[in-house]
Amino acid sequence: MTRLWIKQPLDLLCDEDGVTGLVVEGGCISELLTHDKPPAQPCDVTFDAREHVVVPGLVNCHHHFYQTLTRALPAALNQELFSWLKNLYPVWAGLTPSMISLSSELALAELMLSGCTLAADHHYLFPQGLESAIDLQVAAAQKLGIRVVLTRGSMSLGEKDGGLPPQTVVQTEQTILDDSERLIRTHHQTGDGAMVQMALAPCSPFSVTTEIMRASADLAAQYQVGLHTHLAETLDEEAFCLQQFGLRTVDYLDSVNWLRPGTWLAHGIHFNDEEIARLGAAKVGVCHCPCSNMVLASGICRACELEAAGCPVGLGVDGSASNDGSNMVGEVRQAMMLQRLRYGAAAVSHLDAWRWATQGGAAVLGRSDTGRIAAGLQADLALFKMDELRFSGSHEPLAALLLCGAQKADRVMVGGEWTVIDGEIPGLDRHKLMADHWQAARTLADR
């Protein structure tokens, strides 16, 4: 087994003090080296990290990969969530299998190049002919070597029953449940080092039936997989829940048996104090999506209070029609800035933002084997260089990466394998991928 010594990084994000290097062996971090001591046993390879800041691989807790095909689409510009969705559903109804492959690969590549090692996606569109969407996402992730949590999304409440989406993009409950079970049985891996995991993800209160929320909770419990949905993203959604169910969002979540560990919510903005306490007590995870929340003017997540109440808190770039990028390290900067706006500069440090993006995200996705630099954990790492104009004159490296606006990782490692080297994904023809993806985006918009 090869032993790799990552030697003397410029700086390192680690809970332990005085760490000046680490050893990677068998896909894991086998040893933390302190105070410039060499490894206990000889290493086969030494990586001189004097120019690198080493952080745990970044964890993206919410995305919609297919939306990379509808970035900055004129019909959806400058709108809030409901009209934005209503304008996009008919476009997304035209997705094809090759568009899913291209958009998944492109979104994953973008995430990886910005330091991501574990990414969750929420795919909830299954028009006819697209039954294999999640299988295609698995193939894209395996090709690129990134860890993924792919959530089987669903929409079952169409316009004719009072929901937001047109009938063309909703499915029957039985179809959803059968496919959910098939995907878990086919792809879900368990245990440390899992590369592909599944979770179940009815889309949002205004696009699914209460029956599919309850049945998904039962199925998730049966197979011990995660549960995911959009919740408390907008005040329109809150009004919908009050009108449709006579309940606020958290009461609605409780009524369908979702208030439990393993559930994580995208956005989680419009909660009152009592709801935050209930979510924290239930250990429900929250994925803060700062860019999307600003683009759609949805509001500001109460991330610090949710975390203090006991909720795991992570970050997500959200879909690329409401961000419209998938840059993970860029999202960490936005989270720090938006949360400062809410709580004040002294209340939110760069270390808080790094924590949400690493160990917080891993906790949201139910992973105890990644998200930190510690002996015995997966060797999932992101290494940033500070050799760009934007960093010149900076002092504290971990603060500078966020304050000066890092955009790209120089190296990324997943389970001991380099997935990014010198700012490129080995074996990926990114120009061809972009050309094909652009073409697919034009075809989709012209349909």
Ligand SMILES: Nc1nc2[nH]c(O)nc2c(=O)[nH]1
């Ligand atoms: N930001 C987003 N919110 C959503 N709610 C919903 O039902 N779908 C979406 C989405 O794609 N993005």
